[in-house]
Amino acid sequence: MIYREIIKKGSKFLKKNKIKNPYLDTELILSKVTKKKREEILLNVNNQLKNKDIKKFNKYLFRRYEKEPMAYILGYKHFWKSKFLTNKSVLIPRPDTELIVEETLNYLPMEKSKKILDVGTGSGCIIVSLLKERPKCSATAIDVSKNAINVAKTNAKLHQLENKINFINIDIDKYKSYNYDLIISNPPYINSIDLKRLDDDIKFHEPMLAISGGSDGFKVLKKVIIKSKKLLKINGKLILEVGHRQNKQCSKILYENGYYINKISKDFSGKDRCIVSTKLQ
Ligand SMILES: C[S@@+](CC[C@H](N)C(=O)[O-])C[C@H]1O[C@@H](n2cnc3c(N)ncnc32)[C@H](O)[C@@H]1O
Numbered sequence: 001m002i003y004r005e006i007i008k009k010g011s012k013f014l015k016k017n018k019i020k021n022p023y024l025d026t027e028l029i030l031s032k033v034t035k036k037k038r039e040e041i042l043l044n045v046n047n048q049l050k051n052k053d054i055k056k057f058n059k060y061l062f063r064r065y066e067k068e069p070m071a072y073i074l075g076y077k078h079f080w081k082s083k084f085l086t087n088k089s090v091l092i093p094r095p096d097t098e099l100i101v102e103e104t105l106n107y108l109p110m111e112k113s114k115k116i117l118d119v120g121t122g123s124g125c126i127i128v129s130l131l132k133e134r135p136k137c138s139a140t141a142i143d144v145s146k147n148a149i150n151v152a153k154t155n156a157k158l159h160q161l162e163n164k165i166n167f168i169n170i171d172i173d174k175y176k177s178y179n180y181d182l183i184i185s186n187p188p189y190i191n192s193i194d195l196k197r198l199d200d201d202i203k204f205h206e207p208m209l210a211i212s213g214g215s216d217g218f219k220v221l222k223k224v225i226i227k228s229k230k231l232l233k234i235n236g237k238l239i240l241e242v243g244h245r246q247n248k249q250c251s252k253i254l255y256e257n258g259y260y261i262n263k264i265s266k267d268f269s270g271k272d273r274c275i276v277s278t279k280l281q
Pocket residue numbers: 090091092093094097119120121122123124125126142143144145148170171172173186187188189209210211220223
């Protein structure tokens with residue numbers, strides 16, 4: 001079968017299960033199977049797909065039909081300026097999370113060697129992106145999921161940062177190392193009602209540990225805020241990603257715990273998404 005027919009058939013199959021970008025996804029799967037760039041595929045639509053590759057293609061296509069996210073099928077996702085390995089143990093890096101990187105860089109002068117902690121590192125996308133931009137800084141990245149820590153370690157290695165980031169498989173509750181200049185966290189923050197409304201791609205495929213913030217969505221967020229008070233230096237910064245309706249409640253928890261709110265920034269769709277705060281005393 002030639003590429004053109006494969007793309008036509010494949011996208012028709014994905015449409016049956018209401019997959020959002022059936023053509024693009026089919027082309028990307030074909031690109032993975034043939035190890036050719038998507039542009040190359042589109043320029044050679046009359047090429048034949050080998051029989052052994054048809055089998056592989058059908059396997060991946062079926063996974064997409066079942067709503068598995070493309071980042072898991074392809075095994076990677078672009079974030080900030082780099083490519084990150086992704087598998088089912090980690091949340092797929094989101095464009096909205098690039099806001100944390102953008103905001104944090106404002107508090108990390110190029111020449112200073114600040115000590116950073118990333119709580120709930122997942123794929124390691126935030127901390128790896130930050131250290132690539134600020135090579136003088138040093139970092140620790142923790143996650144309660146051992147499998148996530150393994151993915152993050154692999155990503156650090158891919159970006160030659162394995163000696164700059166100390167990865168630890170631990171719950172934030174149990175972590176005891178102090179004097180950080182800056183703590184960043186994109187904790188799980190979806191509440192149990194919103195959880196039920198998520199797209200199947202997320203709900204049935206991404207790790208619950210990375211998404212579910214308990215009944216009110218604040219279970220881990222609160223822990224991070226309270227624990228960071230102990231872990232940060234005075235005047236240290238806590239930079240959090242929050243759900244779009246959590247900004248007010250989260251600011252209240254920060255105030256109650258002695259933080260000053262420096263800034264709340266909006267994501268691409270205009271929703272409050274990132275809170276920068278300072279530990280005052
Ligand atoms: C929303 S994901 C963020 C992943 C990554 N930082 C990103 O932005 O793409 C939250 C991460 O926090 C981790 N996590 C959940 N509860 C935790 C806890 N109590 N202590 C440490 N990490 C936790 C999860 O395993 C998951 O990897």
